[in-house]
Amino acid sequence: MPAKNDLQPLHEASVFGEGIAYFNEAAAKLDLDANMRRVLTHPSRQVIVSLPFQRDNGDFEVYTGYRVQYSTARGPAKGGVRYHPGVTLDEVTALAFWMTWKCAVVDLPFGGAKGGVTCDPTKLSIGEVERLTRRYAAEIIEIIGPDKDVPAPDVNTNSQTMGWIMDTVSMHLRNHTPGVVTGKPLCIGGSRGRVEATGRGVMITIEAALEKMGRTIKGSTIAIQGFGNVGSISAKLLHEQGAKVIAISDQFTGIHNKDGIDIPAAIEFVSNKKNKKRSLEGFTGGTPIGSNEVLELACDILVPAALENQITEENAKRIKAHLIAEGANGPTTAGANAMLAQGGVTIIPDILANAGGVTVSYFEWAQNRAGYYWREREVNERLRDVLRENFDEVWNTAASHKTTLRTAAYMVAIRRVAEAYEARGFYA
Numbered sequence: 337m338p339a340k341n342d343l344q345p346l347h348e349a350s351v352f353g354e355g356i357a358y359f360n361e362a363a364a365k366l367d368l369d370a371n372m373r374r375v376l377t378h379p380s381r382q383v384i385v386s387l388p389f390q391r392d393n394g395d396f397e398v399y400t401g402y403r404v405q406y407s408t409a410r411g412p413a414k415g416g417v418r419y420h421p422g423v424t425l426d427e428v429t430a431l432a433f434w435m436t437w438k439c440a441v442v443d444l445p446f447g448g449a450k451g452g453v454t455c456d457p458t459k460l461s462i463g464e465v466e467r468l469t470r471r472y473a474a475e476i477i478e479i480i481g482p483d484k485d486v487p488a489p490d491v492n493t494n495s496q497t498m499g500w501i502m503d504t505v506s507m508h509l510r511n512h513t514p515g516v517v518t519g520k521p522l523c524i525g526g527s528r529g530r531v532e533a534t535g536r537g538v539m540i541t542i543e544a545a546l547e548k549m550g551r552t553i554k555g556s557t558i559a560i561q562g563f564g565n566v567g568s569i570s571a572k573l574l575h576e577q578g579a580k581v582i583a584i585s586d587q588f589t590g591i592h593n594k595d596g597i598d599i600p601a602a603i604e605f606v607s608n609k610k611n612k613k614r615s616l617e618g619f620t621g622g623t624p625i626g627s628n629e630v631l632e633l634a635c636d637i638l639v640p641a642a643l644e645n646q647i648t649e650e651n652a653k654r655i656k657a658h659l660i661a662e663g664a665n666g667p668t669t670a671g672a673n674a675m676l677a678q679g680g681v682t683i684i685p686d687i688l689a690n691a692g693g694v695t696v697s698y699f700e701w702a703q704n705r706a707g708y709y710w711r712e713r714e715v716n717e718r719l720r721d722v723l724r725e726n727f728d729e730v731w732n733t734a735a736s737h738k739t740t741l742r743t744a745a746y747m748v749a750i751r752r753v754a755e756a757y758e759a760r761g762f763y764a
């Protein structure tokens with residue numbers, strides 16, 4: 337039998353391989369057994385499906401879809417579905433891997449999964465997207481379900497997409513099955529508070545970190561990259577708590593105002609029906625700056641809430657914030673992460689900072705199973721409890737092992753998943 341911790345990173349030179357690097361660092365600190373490492377660094381199941389669907393002009397096209405269930409040790413697999421031209425099996429596997437740790441770090445009774453279809457939905461009509469979605473749902477119907485694997489929205493999919501999947505599965509099974517997906521419209525079993533949940537989680541984890549540092553949100557200066565769901569809701573809630581949001585940005589422009597931006601006005605500006613791109617371009621509540629300049633401004637807290645790989649070894653040295661809360665998935669490269677940690681910057685890692693969304697997805701799934709729906713106040717209170725309790729666990733782990741919050745978050749998550757495998761025993 338190989339000695340403990342003798343395994344090298346698997347799948348190098350891939351997105352999944354990058355993820356494995358963080359895993360290995362935490363696994364080494366946990367002194368995780370080599371057999372357990374081997375199991376935890378392989379996805380349970382990877383499904384590839386061909387999706388023929390009819391274009392509006394009568395032609396047929398065949399796209400490729402994926403569903404990867406990384407782990408089901410702690411419960412049904414859980415994770416979004418992404419529609420994007422760049423979707424590959426490697427990317428979907430990496431995202432399913434991250435979902436496993438995200439669900440575990442906030443102690444949800446779920447494993448991790450992700451799905452995707454390689455397509456450019458901006459080039460499809462709404463009818464074509466619906467036909468493609470229904471065909472995808474039908475092709476993966478045997479492996480999804482409330483007790484098996486529960487999809488949710490991700491990049492370029494939304495509550496409407498989830499409505500179509502729920503309907504397709506319910507029609508095939510001749511059975512009302514709302515718990516097969518989360519992120520549904522409220523009228524068919526969605527949860528109150530789901531739309532705001534990720535931004536609310538960002539705010540709650542920032543508040544928890546500041547408390548540990550003897551600071552408060554009130555009076556802190558904040559810069560936010562990305563002004564979509566996560567960025568704008570984080571901005572709104574932090575502004576409501578008395579923070580001064582001095583910069584916001586989207587893919588088209590940035591806005592800077594050292595006296596604090598009027599966030600409700602900015603949200604109204606991007607939500608105006610005439611603003612088709614939902615862009616901050618033309619917003620007069622500050623000085624226009626470059627999209628990426630927000631990352632480097634003088635401020636207390638930085639919230640990257642746009643895309644992956646935004647904080648790199650190139651710009652990390654110019655970052656002035658002392659606290660970074662990763663609203664986006666994977667916004668910091670591994671090299672930048674090391675530089676920032678060395679410079680004393682505290683990073684609340686993505687798997688913890690943006691776990692509010694999947695936590696309220698769990699609440700949605702629980703409400704669907706009970707057939708009883710909670711008020712928004714209850715959803716928000718329970719979300720706060722879950723995030724605060726698990727934030728403390730991660731914070732204390734970081735302190736006792738003298739490591740970063742990122743490594744500590746992976747340690748907490750890996751320990752929980754490994755415990756579940758041990759309790760079940762290996763069916764080998």
Ligand code: NAD
Nearest residue numbers: 534562563564565566586587627641642663664665690693
């Ligand atoms: P979204 O599409 O609603 O918003 C994305 C925003 O980023 C837009 O304002 C867009 O203009 C902006 N953007 C894109 N490129 C940019 C650039 N180069 N510079 C500055 N801004 C840029 O997406 P979202 O749902 O807010 O997701 C944002 C991130 O958060 C993603 O990484 C996503 O995976 C992650 N996330 C989202 C949720 C959720 O519940 N929505 C949950 C967990 C993680």
